[in-house]
Amino acid sequence: MSLAEESLTSDVRQHFKVEIERKIFDAAVLGFDSEDNPLRLNNFAFAIRELGRIWLEHLAPKDQIRQCAWFVQSTELREKDGVTRAQRAKFAVQGPLHDEFVRDTLHIDVDTTVKEYTKLIDRLSSFGHDIEKSFGIPPENAEDEAVDALDTFDRLATLITERHESLLSEAADAAKDALADELFGEVQSELDILSTHSTVEGVHLESLTITSIDSKRILFEGDGSVDVRLQYGSDADVARDDGVVSHNSYPIDCKFEADTEHPLEIAITSGSLHINTESFYDDGEEF
Numbered sequence: 001m002s003l004a005e006e007s008l009t010s011d012v013r014q015h016f017k018v019e020i021e022r023k024i025f026d027a028a029v030l031g032f033d034s035e036d037n038p039l040r041l042n043n044f045a046f047a048i049r050e051l052g053r054i055w056l057e058h059l060a061p062k063d064q065i066r067q068c069a070w071f072v073q074s075t076e077l078r079e080k081d082g083v084t085r086a087q088r089a090k091f092a093v094q095g096p097l098h099d100e101f102v103r104d105t106l107h108i109d110v111d112t113t114v115k116e117y118t119k120l121i122d123r124l125s126s127f128g129h130d131i132e133k134s135f136g137i138p139p140e141n142a143e144d145e146a147v148d149a150l151d152t153f154d155r156l157a158t159l160i161t162e163r164h165e166s167l168l169s170e171a172a173d174a175a176k177d178a179l180a181d182e183l184f185g186e187v188q189s190e191l192d193i194l195s196t197h198s199t200v201e202g203v204h205l206e207s208l209t210i211t212s213i214d215s216k217r218i219l220f221e222g223d224g225s226v227d228v229r230l231q232y233g234s235d236a237d238v239a240r241d242d243g244v245v246s247h248n249s250y251p252i253d254c255k256f257e258a259d260t261e262h263p264l265e266i267a268i269t270s271g272s273l274h275i276n277t278e279s280f281y282d283d284g285e286e287f
Contacts, residue, residue, distance in 0.1 A: 002033050003029050003032050003143070003147075003150075004029050004030065006150075008151060008154060008172050009032045009236070011154055012025070012153050012154050012157070013025055013026075013247075015154070015157035015160075016051075016055065018055075019100065020054070020063050021054060021055055021058070022106060023255035024047060024050070024054070025047075026049065027047065027099075028048055028184075029044075031044060031047065032044040032142075032146055035139065036065055038136040039100045039131075039135065041127060041134060041137050041146065042128060042131055042134055044146055045123075045125075045127035045128065045145075045149070046124070046281050048124055048153075049121055049124040049128075052121060053085075056085070056088040056089060056092055057088070059088075059092040060083075060087075060088040060089075060091035062082070062083050064091065064096070064214065064215065065087055067214070067215035067216075068091065068095075068215055069098055069215075069260075070090075070098065070099050076204075080127070085121060086114050086115075086117075086118050087251070089113075089114045089117050089118065089177060090110055092105070092160055092164055093114070093134065093156070093159050093160050094108070094110050094163055095163075095213050095215075095260075096215040096250070096260045097260055097263060098260065098261060099166055101263060105170060105264070106166040106167060107166070108162060108163055110159070113155055113159050114130075116152055116155065117156050118273075120148075120149060120153075120245050123149075124147075136155065141169075144282075150214070162211065168208055168209070168210065170264055171218075171220065171264060171266060172205060172208050174258075174264045174265070174266040175208055175220060175222055175266050176205040177266075178256060178266050178267055179222070179224070179254060179273075182268055183200045183203050184203070188273070188275055190274075190277050191250075191277070192228075194230055194241075194277060194280055195230035195232050196232050196233055196234070197230075197231040198228055198229070198230055199228065199229040200226055200227070200228055200229075200232075201227040201228065201229050201247070202226070202227035203224070203225075203226050203227075204224040204225045204227075206222075206224040206225065207222060207223055208220055208221070208222040208256075214260075215260060215262070216259060217257055217258070217259055218257065218258045218259070218262065218263055219256070219257050219269075220256040220257070220258075221254070221255050222253070222254075222255070222256060223251065223253040224251075224252055224253075225249045226250055226252050227247065227249050227267070228248055228250065229245065229246075229247055230245065230247070230248065232244040233246075245273065246287065248280065250275050250276055250277050250279065251276040252273065252275050252276070253273075253274050253276075254274070255268070256268055256269060257274065259267050280286065
């Protein structure tokens with residue numbers, strides 16, 4: 001079996017976004033595929049273990065982990081302000097979000113995957129600590145160990161993506177509600193100047209992204225469109241056919257924010273709502 005040709009290998013590689021991570025991963029796979037090297041599994045295990053450390057340090061900075069509400073200082077570490085491997089893996093998946101929210105609202109089982117990952121690292125370490133027992137391990141056993149390692153990496157990385165997508169999915173409705181409350185509640189100046197009576201008829205949030213998340217706050221950016229009824233003249237003018245009514249849709253973009261304790265209590269960041277009405281003037285709709 002060539003590990004480099006396995007689809008799982010390609011799947012795992014895509015999770016590494018930093019160049020040095022991809023280089024280490026490629027080198028580990030290349031070394032494992034050197035079937036005449038009796039230390040190929042030992043070398044692979046060492047490289048993948050260290051890659052996991054580097055990867056999690058990029059995804060889960062120590063200072064951010066220590067600010068999380070769920071963080072508890074381990075007394076077993078040499079460094080008084082250190083964090084455990086499990087805490088890094090947990091932060092990579094759920095960030096500073098509270099345990100109850102991730103479990104009960106996002107329905108993501110973080111603990112099981114974190115335990116699987118830490119168990120894998122211990123397993124990989126054993127190939128370096130007891131090299132005599134694993135030296136020259138039969139090819140089929142070595143391949144099973146390598147595939148199991150990649151599979152665990154893939155599950156952890158996939159869970160990170162799922163948490164991100166689940167949070168966005170849950171947040172989208174709340175962000176749309178906040179946007180609708182803002183637009184339906186008070187006519188924005190950009191729309192008010194377009195006609196005698198400008199009325200919002202519909203609000204559409206077409207995309208939402210997380211731009212920042214720390215121990216206290218989550219920041220989002222979204223864009224979409226607003227449907228507007230433009231009336232020129234009074235209601236009486238319109239009834240007499242002396243007024244004009246038209247309908248149009250204009251692009252909008254906006255920033256939102258929420259605190260990590262209540263991630264779905266989303267509010268529009270003050271002054272961030274922008275409505276692009278350039279098409280109104282470009283199309284010559286002015287009356």
